Amino acid sequence: MSIMNYMKKKYIKVFLPTILVISIVLFIVISTVIRKKDFFYYITKPVEYYLPNKNLNMNVNIYSNHQNDYYLQEEAIEKLVIKDQENQDFYTIKLKQIVEENKILIHDNKTFYQYRLSLELPLQDILYLQINQTVLEIYYLSEEVMSFDIGTIIIYNEYPSRDLNISHLKGVVNNIDTLDVLCGVGITLYSDASIVVNDIKVLNEKITIQGSNIKIIEDDNYENSQAINELLGGAYQVLDIEDSFTPFLIDKGEKKHYLLPLGYKEIISIERLGFLIEYTIENTSYTQLIEPFQFYKSHKNNYQVIKYEPNRNI
Amino acid sequence: MKIILKINLIIFLAGLLLTGIISSDAASKTGHKEFNKITFLYNPDAKLLVDMDNSELNQILKKVKKKAFGWSVYSKIKNYEVIYEAGTIFSRSNNTSQTIDFQYNTSSSTTKEIDFNLSGTLAMKASGKIDSISASLDRSIRSDIGFRNNVTFEEEMDFQLQIPPRKKISLIVKGRATLSSGAHKYYFLGICLNKGYWEYVDIINEYYELYEEEIY
Numbered sequence: 001m002s003i004m005n006y007m008k009k010k011y012i013k014v015f016l017p018t019i020l021v022i023s024i025v026l027f028i029v030i031s032t033v034i035r036k037k038d039f040f041y042y043i044t045k046p047v048e049y050y051l052p053n054k055n056l057n058m059n060v061n062i063y064s065n066h067q068n069d070y071y072l073q074e075e076a077i078e079k080l081v082i083k084d085q086e087n088q089d090f091y092t093i094k095l096k097q098i099v100e101e102n103k104i105l106i107h108d109n110k111t112f113y114q115y116r117l118s119l120e121l122p123l124q125d126i127l128y129l130q131i132n133q134t135v136l137e138i139y140y141l142s143e144e145v146m147s148f149d150i151g152t153i154i155i156y157n158e159y160p161s162r163d164l165n166i167s168h169l170k171g172v173v174n175n176i177d178t179l180d181v182l183c184g185v186g187i188t189l190y191s192d193a194s195i196v197v198n199d200i201k202v203l204n205e206k207i208t209i210q211g212s213n214i215k216i217i218e219d220d221n222y223e224n225s226q227a228i229n230e231l232l233g234g235a236y237q238v239l240d241i242e243d244s245f246t247p248f249l250i251d252k253g254e255k256k257h258y259l260l261p262l263g264y265k266e267i268i269s270i271e272r273l274g275f276l277i278e279y280t281i282e283n284t285s286y287t288q289l290i291e292p293f294q295f296y297k298s299h300k301n302n303y304q305v306i307k308y309e310p311n312r313n314i
Numbered sequence: 315m316k317i318i319l320k321i322n323l324i325i326f327l328a329g330l331l332l333t334g335i336i337s338s339d340a341a342s343k344t345g346h347k348e349f350n351k352i353t354f355l356y357n358p359d360a361k362l363l364v365d366m367d368n369s370e371l372n373q374i375l376k377k378v379k380k381k382a383f384g385w386s387v388y389s390k391i392k393n394y395e396v397i398y399e400a401g402t403i404f405s406r407s408n409n410t411s412q413t414i415d416f417q418y419n420t421s422s423s424t425t426k427e428i429d430f431n432l433s434g435t436l437a438m439k440a441s442g443k444i445d446s447i448s449a450s451l452d453r454s455i456r457s458d459i460g461f462r463n464n465v466t467f468e469e470e471m472d473f474q475l476q477i478p479p480r481k482k483i484s485l486i487v488k489g490r491a492t493l494s495s496g497a498h499k500y501y502f503l504g505i506c507l508n509k510g511y512w513e514y515v516d517i518i519n520e521y522y523e524l525y526e527e528e529i530y
Contacts, residue, residue, distance in 0.1 A: 045467050061467070105467065162413065165478055167526035173519070180519055188526075223397065224521035225490055291473045296489075297520040303467070 040310065041065040043105070043112055045303040046151035048272050049134075050203065050292040052158045056121040057096070060136060060150050063105055063112035071138070071146065071308070072115045074098050078139045080119065082153070085133035094120040107305065121155070129155040130205050149304045154292075156203050156274065161286040164250075164277060165190050168220055168257060171295030172228050176238055179269045180298040183228040183238060184262055186220060187290075190255040196280045199245045200260065203274035203292060210261040211245030220257040224296070231259055238264055271296055344398075346515060351399040352493065360394055363495055363513045374497045375509060381501050385454040387512075389496040392459050396493045398515070403522075405484040407529055408477040416483070419472035451498060455512055459494040475524075482527045489520040 043063040051058055062072065070076055074095060083090040096118040103114040117136075123129070131153040138146045168188035173180050189197075200209050215232050222231060229236040241263040250256070274292035278285065344352045345364040354360045363371070378388040408414050477483050493515050500508035 162476055165526075166475075166524065169524040171521060173521065224488060224523070225397070291475060293473055293524070294471045294522050296522065299517050299519055 040069070040071060040308040041110065041112070042146075042148065042306040042308065043107060043303055044148045044150055044306075046149050048151055048204070048270060048292075049153045050272065050274060051121070051153065051155045053123075053126050053155050054158065056123060056155065058119050058121070058153070060117045060119060060148075062115050062117060062148060063107075064115060065110050065112055067100070067113050069100075069113070069115065071140070071144075071310075072098055072100070072117075076140050076142070078141050081137040081139070082121070082131065082150075083135045083137060084131045085135055089131070090137075091121060091123065094122060096120055121153075123155065126155050127157045129153075132206070144310070146306070146308060148306065152204075154203055154274075156276075156289070159276070159287045159289045161288040163191050163193055163195060163281060163286065164279065164288050166290065167255060169290075169293060170220075171224060172222075172226060172231065172259070173224055173296050174228055177267055178300075179267060180296065180300065181238060181264070181267060182262060182270055182273065182295050183236065184231070185260045185273070185275075185295065186217065186222075186257060187260065188220060188255060188257040189250055190253065191250055192252060193281050194252045195250045196247050197250060197277060198247045198280060198285075199278040201276040201278070202262070203276065204270060206265045206268065207270065207273070208241045208243040208263045209245070210240055210263045211243060213261045214246075214248075215259045215261075217257045217259050228259075228261060232261060236261055238262075238267060241265055269298060269302070271298065345513060348400055349398045349515065350401050352491075352515070353397045354493075355395040355397055355490075357391075357394050360391055360493075362493075363511050371497075371511060374511065375499075378497050378499045378509070380499075380504065380506075382504050383501055385451050385498055385500055387451075387454045387458050387496060387498045389455075389458050389494055391493060391495045393492040393494055393516075395518075396491050396515070398489055398491050398517075400487040400489065400520070403485040403487060405482060406477060407482040408479055409529065411479045413476050413478050415474060416477050417472070417474040418485070451500075451512070455494075455496075455498070455514065458496075459514065478526075480529045482529050484525045484527070486523050486525065487520050488523065490518040492516045492518065 041064070044061070049058050064072055074097070077095060080093050080095050081090050082093055097116075099116045099118070101114040101116055105112050105114070134150050134153050136148045136150050138148075140146075166187060167190060168186065170186045171182050172184035172186065174183045175181070176183075200211075202209060213232060213234070213236070217231065243263075272292050272294050275290040277288045277290065279288065280286070343350060343364070345362055346352075352362060361370070366374075374388065374390050377390075378386050380386065404418060406416050475483065493513065495511070495513040497511050498509065499506050
């Protein structure tokens with residue numbers, strides 16, 4: 001009997017506290033694991049969105065580590081805003097659709113699922129607008145807010161003139177400060193009329209054409225990675241943004257390959273560019289659009305990873 | 315009925331043969347279906363596996379060190395910079411007498427970030443996705459030549475252009491990549507059970523060029 005009492009006391013004194021401590025530790029571990037599961041990770045890749053002013057629809061891809069992500073359901077969203085981080089201008093935009101695509105990417109051994117957000121910018125009568133460092137802010141009915149860097153939005157006018165034809169278009173991409181930089185554009189132009197090209201403007205405020213360094217190249221079969229100063233036959237300064245332009249004549253039927261060196265306000269990697277060519281035919285002025293063209297694609301990816309911990313149970 | 319079956323069988327076999335010939339021709343230029351041409355940028359004496367003769371290949375195989383268990387890998391070339399030509403994305407002709415508008419849109423990338431070619435008995439298994447055996451070989455090779463960031467984004471590429479009468483416009487892809495190649499052997503209890511060659515092309519970037527040609 002005394003042994004039984006001893007065992008009972010021992011059980012109460014030793015085993016119960018031990019079980020209690022183990023339970024508390026287990027609870028902490030399990031709750032930590034569950035909380036870790038609650039973290040949401042998102043990936044966006046900032047790119048250039050070129051939107052003609054008559055069609056302001058754009059698709060933004062967001063990658064989430066969750067399938068059927070609550071935060072990427074239309075029903076959970078109150079409104080969307082795009083904000084220019086440079087000057088704090090912002091615009092409320094229309095969410096047309098969110099589609100969970102059957103595409104994944106792997107980052108840090110985690111699987112991320114692609115969601116395509118179809119958006120519409122409710123802006124009208126704009127000839128040119130550039131939204132630098134665009135942030136997409138998503139406001140939720142739960143009063144949470146999430147922000148994603150999506151890149152640059154450029155809205156441009158589609159001019160109808162078509163007097164100039166392009167028979168060859170290519171980029172010269174040099175490696176500067178470990179970045180692939182589009183340093184020049186090679187373009188072969190011809191026309192059925194005699195044309196004076198008065199200016200060529202870049203559809204990006206951060207970039208100009210170094211007008212006084214434009215060169216006619218006889219053999220257009222150069223490598224895209226060739227050093228631009230070799231092609232120009234002289235020094236090239238990537239941060240030279242002088243935009244003086246010496247008009248040049250394109251005779252009727254004449255076909256020439258021009259190398260247009262590009263100057264940057266800061267060294268950035270821009271893969272897509274469009275141009276506006278201002279020209280005159282028999283003293284009448286016209287502007288022709290060269291549609292934004294993907295000159296190259298770098299596999300040194302620059303992307304943003306966001307970690308988000310929800311403040312509610314999902 | 316039997317004659318019809320025989321004819322069908324002959325057509326089927328001829329089709330298979332023809333497909334084999336065509337695919338082996340396309341791949342035989344570089345050994346990689348993705349690339350029509352690969353040129354070494356700074357190492358003009360370097361060779362692709364397809365350009366090596368049997369004695370050169372045997373020399374590489376002999377350099378693979380013997381070990382007790384697992385994959386043993388020898389790298390003949392490590393991350394040499396190359397220029398590649400990946401082919402034409404589209405080619406559109408205008409046979410009419412008027413300028414036509416042409417809109418091009420794609421949401422998929424044109425070339426894979428990494429292309430590899432394994433020979434030996436593994437080649438059959440590596441023709442689809444990497445299975446567990448070739449994945450372990452891939453790890454062995456990668457530990458020698460270096461791992462690559464495999465984050466690949468699906469990006470939309472769209473543009474529109476005008477094609478004048480009697481002209482054809484093509485969009486071609488070239489780019490820079492690094493190339494590594496060598497040989498491999500698989501050992502169990504010091505006995506070689508598998509051997510072959512490997513060649514990896516890791517894409518650095520892609521350049522796009524638009525060309526216009528006359529239609530005669």
